[in-house]
Amino acid sequence: MGVKDYxxxxxxxxxxxxxxxxxxxxVTAKEFKELALMVQEYxxxxxxxxxxxxxxxxxxxxxxxxxxxxxxxxxxxxxxSVANLSRYADAVxxxxxxxxxxxxxxxxxxxxxxxxxxxRFRNLEPISLAYIIVGDGGAVGYVSNARPIxxxxxxxxxxxxxxxxxxxxxxxYLEAGSGAREPxxxxxxxxxxxxxxxxxxxGGGIRDPEKASELALxxxxxxxTGTIVExxxxxxxxxxxxxxEGGMTRKKRA
Ligand SMILES: CC(C)=CCC/C(C)=C/CC/C(C)=C/CC/C(C)=C/COP(=O)(O)OP(=O)(O)O
Ligand SMILES: O=P(O)(O)OC[C@@H](O)CO
Ligand SMILES: [Mg+2]
Numbered sequence: 001m002g003v004k005d006y007x008x009x010x011x012x013x014x015x016x017x018x019x020x021x022x023x024x025x026x027v028t029a030k031e032f033k034e035l036a037l038m039v040q041e042y043x044x045x046x047x048x049x050x051x052x053x054x055x056x057x058x059x060x061x062x063x064x065x066x067x068x069x070x071x072x073x074x075x076x077x078x079x080x081s082v083a084n085l086s087r088y089a090d091a092v093x094x095x096x097x098x099x100x101x102x103x104x105x106x107x108x109x110x111x112x113x114x115x116x117x118x119x120r121f122r123n124l125e126p127i128s129l130a131y132i133i134v135g136d137g138g139a140v141g142y143v144s145n146a147r148p149i150x151x152x153x154x155x156x157x158x159x160x161x162x163x164x165x166x167x168x169x170x171x172x173y174l175e176a177g178s179g180a181r182e183p184x185x186x187x188x189x190x191x192x193x194x195x196x197x198x199x200x201x202x203g204g205g206i207r208d209p210e211k212a213s214e215l216a217l218x219x220x221x222x223x224x225t226g227t228i229v230e231x232x233x234x235x236x237x238x239x240x241x242x243x244x245e246g247g248m249t250r251k252k253r254a
Contacts, residue, residue: 015247138177
């Protein structure tokens with residue numbers, strides 16, 4: 001089974017899945033492996049690997065080849081640039097920053113990456129992703145020259161998300177930015193989810209089980225946490241459980 005189908009299957013089973021984002025720029029290769037195995041043990045459904053700045057192709061190969069074979073959950077690249085590809089991953093989020101003001105981040109980097117995927121990385125499964133930056137925006141908002149959607153403008157988020165669905169993206173990601181002071185608001189998530197049927201990923205600034213559960217209940221199909229596992233790994237077990245419980249509760253209500 002491909003990675004996209006696996007994610008869809010897990011979403012159907014548990015209502016909402018958890019994905020852990022590890023940034024090779026922030027941890028050593030040894031810590032990377034320990035954290036990846038730890039989140040797998042606690043039930044995280046997939047590992048995303050990326051960062052906005054500071055990762056080289058050689059570093060990705062080194063970190064990922066060291067976990068290949070010992071991880072059962074899929075490794076999905078979350079590239080901050082065309083250089084962030086590695087044959088040791090299972091899939092790549094083929095992302096487009098829909099609300100960037102610079103066409104390079106909407107389609108320019110992607111045409112460069114597409115050639116590499118055909119010529120050098122045939123084993124990577126591309127999963128197209130509409131990446132919509134909200135609120136704080138974090139490093140990714142700055143680097144991709146995004147015009148972040150204000151936290152309270154559900155109507156604009158909805159317009160972007162529905163556009164993404166019409167354009168045929170596999171998945172939609174509402175991103176407040178890594179380490180955001182405030183995550184995307186549950187009301188925005190629930191309004192987008194009411195209209196859009198594509199899997200909805202939510203991330204940025206989610207630091208506790210309560211917020212994770214609230215967003216899963218509001219309609220997030222996948223919750224991403226990154227910074228918390230680097231800073232307070234002891235919290236991750238409860239966050240993963242909260243996502244799955246929130247997802248199951250929403251599924252029962254539906
Ligand atoms: C489609 C392919 C293969 C490449 C293009 C990739 C593009 C357009 C990237 C531009 C947008 C960008 C910078 C995305 C970064 C996504 C990401 C890894 C976010 C998480 O990083 P952060 O955590 O925000 O940043 P830190 O480095 O501060 O942790
Ligand atoms: O690091 P955090 O704040 O968990 O954000 C994760 C992810 O949404 C960033 O791309
Ligand atoms: Mg980060």
